Amino acid sequence: MKDKSRSRGPLGRQKAQDAPGGKRATLPRALSKLGFCSRTQAEELIRAGRVTVAGRVVKDIEAWVDLEGAGIAVDGTPVQAEEPIYLMLNKPRGLVTTRHDPEGRPTVFDCLKGFDHAHLSPVGRLDKASEGLLLFTNDTQFANALMDPQTHVAKTYHVQADSIVDEDAMQALVRGVSHDGEMLAAKKASRLREGEKNSWLEIELDEGKNRQIRRMLEVLDIATLRLVRVAIGNLVLGDLEKGAVRPLTADELDDLRRLSTRGR
Template sequence: MSKRGVCSRTEAARWIVAGRVTVDGRVVRDPEFPIAGTGRQRIAVDGDELDAAPRFYLMLNKPRGLVTTARDERGRDTVYRCLEGASWQGRPLPWLAPVGRLDQASEGLLLFCNDPEWAARVTDPESGPDKTYHVQVDTVPDDALLAAFVHGAQHEGELLRAKSVRLLRAGERNAWLEITLDEGRNRQIRRLLAAFGIEVLRLVRVAIGDLVLGDLAKGQWRWLTADEVARLQGRTENLGR
């Protein structure tokens, strides 16, 4: 059901266990029940048969302070607040899942889609696009320290490093860096800099591959073009809604 853009995997599991879902007219209560990839099986929720949803892809300028999840057990605001009231051709959007994450204190470019296969290609650590961040830190690093970020450091038993780092601008006590990653480990930049005793003051994701945040206002979103969708997964044929 999540692949058809109806809901999240977690919500789908709840519906299935509650007996709200049927496959070919039979109630299924096992969330791991196998479904053929041909799309010939009839899946219904509360008696309403599901149709495959069109594919949707969008980018959001995530504000700081929002959690990248559909439902937060601590009651914090989530990124879905920015999508409230969103529609397409006068109809509410289907379920869209975040493609990767930004932690609560981070901001910037965040993708959403209802295409799990595309999302998996975009987030693949081996073949997915690089991610670029602008990061304010509480020190002014010299060239040796910038090189050390690329060389990497052990943090909590894990080797963390950046693909590239450059100094954007510096003040007396802090500086802005541009950091590019070619993998997406949890809180990777914050943990890498912590290994050198450096605190992150602000962290903004400004690009994924060649898709840049640009002048999209904070808290606003826009559709991806078919060309952008294709390029993010390393393909050139037209894809999209």
């Protein structure tokens, strides 16, 4: 009996392994892995008949291809893996974390004008009112591993609250609070300093739920005045100026890779 579990060419409909280090992927994911575009953009290109595999037009977004030797091209130009890029930005307040904003608001990509950012994507998000450490890369495998909830890579924030936060509230942040039926908890929480009417807190999260810190504090009747992400794992924002961008060092990248592969 013939083994039908494997395709005999570069293009196949059979489902194959798509684990880190795997050599096969769906065509949209292959274009994303090669750093050409996002999966959503890839699906649009494929449906428009602009993508070929081994010289044949492919309009099936579920087609599987070999990442090596498939001969993928867009508009007749071969797609080759780009040199991986890893950047960190000190995001200013007021920028949205998207490439194009339908409302015409300034975006984080306005800070990357000195870099070729055509295929770069942010690793996670910071909302418009938030500031601090934001990563960019064209390495989708690295980005997905870093954001995977199973790896629990810690993100550390400095938060200015509109009141003096007492010990009961600090303990509640770690125990967890319910907001709109969802349990939210910090991994760690401590007070940094206090003024006459407000407090600065350090809050560490190992999950990435939407607006998590603001929502937790809201449950405790505490408003967030400022929220700054100061670290991801052992990578710290340091003295990087607001709006400035720099590449990660080899040591920083190795450390993030180590953290993002724990428990996987």
